Amino acid sequence: MTVKVDHEERRRQIAEALLRIADTEGLQSASMRAVAAEAGVSLRLVQYYFTTKEGLLLDALARLGAQLQARMERWIGEARAPREVVTAILSCILPTDAESRRITRTYAAYYTLVLGDTAVLAKQAAQPPAVLEGFLAKQLRAAQEAGRIDARRDVGTAAAGLLAMVNGLGSSVLGGQRDGEEALAILTYHLDELFRTP
Amino acid sequence: MTVKVDHEERRRQIAEALLRIADTEGLQSASMRAVAAEAGVSLRLVQYYFTTKEGLLLDALARLGAQLQARMERWIGEARAPREVVTAILSCILPTDAESRRITRTYAAYYTLVLGDTAVLAKQAAQPPAVLEGFLAKQLRAAQEAGRIDARRDVGTAAAGLLAMVNGLGSSVLGGQRDGEEALAILTYHLDELFRTP
DNA sequence: ACAGGCATGATACGGGTGTACCAGGAGAAG
DNA sequence: CTTCTCCTGGTACACCCGTATCATGCCTGT
Structure with a gap:
């Protein structure tokens, strides 16, 4: 056939x-x-x-995830130093250009859906953040061992906090309270603080 | 009559x-x-x-906002030092107890609605975060002038970042990736970093 | 050449939605 | 007691939803 x-x-x-x-x-x-x-x-x-419609929704969500991952790999590819990798990971999620704005908005559209759903859809969407957080933590640890981050910092917690912050910043941009540029500035400021060695 | x-x-x-x-x-x-x-x-x-249904939605949203504000004032009322006020502001939004979980979840339910809506509903929901951020910044500035925060910190940017982080942490808790306790721990860690004087 | 099955189109069905309409009850004002 | 206004119940309307069914075309392997 x-x-x-x-x-x-x-x-x-x-x-x-x-x-x-x-x-x-x-x-x-x-x-x-x-x-x-x-x-x-x-x-x-x-x-x-x-x-079924659920099938369509699930498939589209998977594609959206693939698009985001592709974008992230593209951004990370251009990075050299560990700090640049960290910046790439975080800022590529921020709605600063057309593509990321589209992706973020679409993810937000799914957000409410996955909340009221105990089913598979929740599991489908809960995995990526966890592995992303692990990856980010690994990069931070590398930077820490290279002496770019204070050794007393808990990089795991810092990674979780940064990811949550980027997520929140994205929401605020989508809500129109902030510019993409401003959000990026706030993120950069906090990265500067994190990468400050005494 | x-x-x-x-x-x-x-x-x-x-x-x-x-x-x-x-x-x-x-x-x-x-x-x-x-x-x-x-x-x-x-x-x-x-x-x-x-x-109309829109009327009902709007009215309920206003009530939800009032509930959150009441809760926050209650939490702030128990605080004494500036840092405690800051902690109260931020942690009272986190879904740690039943009430805040309810409020956060309900706000999340509205979130998607306000996104696809250029109309009044967006304006209705965009104001509170802005004034809250201003208030938080003011508290941070007070703590800074009292010498509890490094004078070189930009408290305005820190306030914006913290608020975004709390927002993101809330989302992750609602998404089931994290516990309310864990989210609170992450927040406390970052507050500790912010309130560290050299 | 022809049969079989994949691919597509049009339409029907049952259910849920927001809103509009009509009718009646109850209390106050005259 | 009547009348009028505020309140409440039942129900109808038009529409949109996701899914199922029937019918037909067209390609392809033999």
């Missing part, structure tokens, strides 16, 4: 339509019909590739 | 039913009918007191 059309390509096209809607209008506006219209296909097709 | 029933009391009763649902099942489950059932009144009554 041969595939007339590229299945994966179709799935991608539809899932990205979902993400586009989630970004611009929020997930509550992302009905099956709306996604179909946005993707330029029939409603039946959306049902065909993702049997 | 006399009021057969206390209007304000009825409004409160209905609005709190909405908040209860938003807390336990999320705002998307808070239909007019569900709110009516939860409050033990007829659907028509909900319509009568809050003509």
Whole structure:
């Protein structure tokens, strides 16, 4: 049997339509019909590739995660010193450019969904932050052993705090209380404090 | 003309039913009918007191804000030294006890709503954080002038960062990645760092 | 060439949503 | 006692949702 059309390509096209809607209008506006219209296909097709809506939501979330990871690897790739890696990890999540604003907004759209859901979706979204925190802590420890961070600092706790702060800063930017630039400035200030050796 | 029933009391009763649902099942489950059932009144009554759903949502949000403010004033009231005030401000937002978990969860339920909304609701929710940040900065400045914080610190930026961090920590607790206790420990660690004098 | 199955389109179904409408009860004012 | 206004209940309307069903096209392996 041969595939007339590229299945994966179709799935991608539809899932990205979902993400586009989630970004611009929020997930509550992302009905099956709306996604179909946005993707330029029939409603039946959306049902065909993702049997249920939950399936579509899950698949799109996985793609969003992949996009974020790709972006992060791109940012980290340009970094050399440990501190630059740390800055890359944290600032690439901040909604400073169009891409990160889109990703952050879409993640925020999912946020409420995963809260009221004890099911798999919660587990799906709870893993990335944990491994990210571990990675960040490892980088901080490296910087600490290189003497760029005070040896008395608890880098694990610092990593958790920084990640939470970036998350909160992102929310404030999305809420319109702050500029992306301002958020970045606040982050840089705290990194300066952390990387201060006595 | 006399009021057969206390209007304000009825409004409160209905609005709190909405908040209860938003807390336990999320705002998307808070239909007019569900709110009516939860409050033990007829659907028509909900319509009568809050003509439209947006009105109900707005009123309930205002009440939630008042609850949070009351809680904060209660916590601040027990504080004496400037550092205790700072700790009170920040930790009272963290979902550590039942009340704050309820408030935080309900706020989170509103979060997505205000994002996809350019209208009044966004303005309604954007003000409190700003004044809170100003207040926190003022407390930090006081502590700084009292010599408890290094004079070279930028307390304004520190306040913004701390608030964002608490916000992010709250999200992580709600997401189930962390315990309320752990979040509090992370916050305390960073406060210790901030209040370290050379 | 032709049969089989994958891919797609149109439409139906049951349910839930916010809001609007109509009717009646109860108390105060005349 | 009547009348009028405030309050409350029941119910209808139009719409949108996710999913299921039926029908048909078209490619492909033999």
